[in-house]
Amino acid sequence: MIIIDFQEQLTLFYNSCDKSDLFIIPIFLDDYNHPMVNEISSLYVCCLNTQDEFILPIDHHDKILSEISLKEIKSYFSTFQKNIFCIFKKNLLYLLENNKNLIDLNLSLYLITSKQINVTPLSDLVSQFYERSYGRLNKINFLIPITKHIEYCQKIKDSILKYVSNYESECFRYYNDVVISLLQQIETSGLFYDKELFKEFYPNKTNQLKYDYLYSQYNIFTATGRPSNKFGGINFAALNKKTGLRKIFISRFKDEGKLVEFDFDAYHLQLIANEIKYKFPTDVNPHTYLGRQFFGKDNISEEEYQQSKEISFRLLYGGIDKDFEKIDFFGLVNQYINKFWGELNNNGEFISPIFKRKLLKNTIDGFNKYTAWNYFIQLLETENSIIVIYQILKALKDKKSKLILYTYDGFLFDVYNEEWDKLKMELQIIFNNRGFHAKVKEGKNYNELKTV
Numbered sequence: 001m002i003i004i005d006f007q008e009q010l011t012l013f014y015n016s017c018d019k020s021d022l023f024i025i026p027i028f029l030d031d032y033n034h035p036m037v038n039e040i041s042s043l044y045v046c047c048l049n050t051q052d053e054f055i056l057p058i059d060h061h062d063k064i065l066s067e068i069s070l071k072e073i074k075s076y077f078s079t080f081q082k083n084i085f086c087i088f089k090k091n092l093l094y095l096l097e098n099n100k101n102l103i104d105l106n107l108s109l110y111l112i113t114s115k116q117i118n119v120t121p122l123s124d125l126v127s128q129f130y131e132r133s134y135g136r137l138n139k140i141n142f143l144i145p146i147t148k149h150i151e152y153c154q155k156i157k158d159s160i161l162k163y164v165s166n167y168e169s170e171c172f173r174y175y176n177d178v179v180i181s182l183l184q185q186i187e188t189s190g191l192f193y194d195k196e197l198f199k200e201f202y203p204n205k206t207n208q209l210k211y212d213y214l215y216s217q218y219n220i221f222t223a224t225g226r227p228s229n230k231f232g233g234i235n236f237a238a239l240n241k242k243t244g245l246r247k248i249f250i251s252r253f254k255d256e257g258k259l260v261e262f263d264f265d266a267y268h269l270q271l272i273a274n275e276i277k278y279k280f281p282t283d284v285n286p287h288t289y290l291g292r293q294f295f296g297k298d299n300i301s302e303e304e305y306q307q308s309k310e311i312s313f314r315l316l317y318g319g320i321d322k323d324f325e326k327i328d329f330f331g332l333v334n335q336y337i338n339k340f341w342g343e344l345n346n347n348g349e350f351i352s353p354i355f356k357r358k359l360l361k362n363t364i365d366g367f368n369k370y371t372a373w374n375y376f377i378q379l380l381e382t383e384n385s386i387i388v389i390y391q392i393l394k395a396l397k398d399k400k401s402k403l404i405l406y407t408y409d410g411f412l413f414d415v416y417n418e419e420w421d422k423l424k425m426e427l428q429i430i431f432n433n434r435g436f437h438a439k440v441k442e443g444k445n446y447n448e449l450k451t452v
């Protein structure tokens with residue numbers, strides 16, 4: 001292990017890295033800050049060909065060599081051509097955003113086992129000692145001795161490197177190269193917010209007020225494959241609709257902007273219809289179409305429309321009664337569920353249709369037919385949404401408007417007014433080309449969106 005203290009060691013570091021694949025762990029100054037607004041304290045690097053290890057103190061009290069600059073390190077790795085293995089690639093992208101060779105070994109483990117490496121931040125492990133001496137410190141990793149960081153990183157390396165060989169599959173490349181990068185792009189946009197309202201709803205989180213944006217953090221390492229989205233004690237995937245909490249979030253463009261939400265209409269019904277090659281009529285909502293068959297009439301009331309949604313959800317997620325198999329759509333769905341269940345039971349796995357991910361029988365909690373089927377629906381939903389996100393971000397590339405939040409079946413945009421007419425058409429084309437209709441709402445804050 002070499003702690004880079006002198007220019008000669010830095011030169012040795014570069015020479016060693018040039019010849020080898022690497023394993024890297026970034027050590028941020030504060031494990032409680034979002035990577036978007038965090039700073040790097042040190043960088044642990046292991047050259048895998050030789051097992052030579054280095055740590056670069058960039059902003060740490062043990063640092064001696066003042067010439068080590070973050071700009072120089074970023075520049076070097078931006079053109080690095082060999083593989084860089086890591087855990088939590090999404091976090092490392094905030095440091096090495098231009099490197100295309102990052103490989104997430106935690107993802108490799110997750111796709112094999114549906115589990116991830118259990119990493120407790122070093123600052124959590126030693127915080128009691130420092131808090132007794134200094135109280136709560138915002139940049140505790142600056143103080144933790146560099147030798148402790150080395151021990152911590154070596155333990156992570158030893159536990160994860162066994163998964164280096166599992167990164168060539170089609171599924172891994174989709175998730176590593178596409179999914180992680182797209183979600184990180186959404187995170188970087190941030191959500192602009194009203195600081196006074198934030199203090200009302202989150203009086204114990206005023207430490208976040210030093211930033212103009214709140215940053216979400218997507219976690220793809222979930223049981224079903226549907227990303228969760230939490231950071232700083234805020235669950236961005238389940239912001240309360242009834243308390244007025246959502247009015248915190250406003251447009252960064254002030255009077256020249258607005259928030260716009262695109263929601264998939266009857267998302268899961270349409271997803272499954274696409275999968276079984278069933279065509280819903282294009283001139284009517286699927287819930288209305290099925291409601292007409294449920295109630296045996298052409299015109300259904302608003303109450304019957306809501307009942308139609310409830311019946312469809314019950315059948316789709318909980319099992320299709322014999323009487324409802326007579327309806328063409330649900331008869332085909334039932335056949336597909338039986339095919340899915342047979343393959344999962346016989347083979348121990350079912351391959352998702354888009355990213356070819358293995359849904360593993362032995363990783364499903366409370367394993368039964370409809371628990372497994374619900375896992376599959378959420379996986380299918382996520383993979384389709386990722387395709388849509390890719391197309392959305394491509395449409396936004398040269399615009400001021402931002403995609404700021406993705407929540408299962410919906411997308412929240414911070415829109416610059418002058419771009420809205422063209423952007424609206426582009427987004428509608430994206431949804432329609434995927435075979436979906438979207439409900440569009442807009443407003444000055446996230447709590448007061450109106451259908452347009």
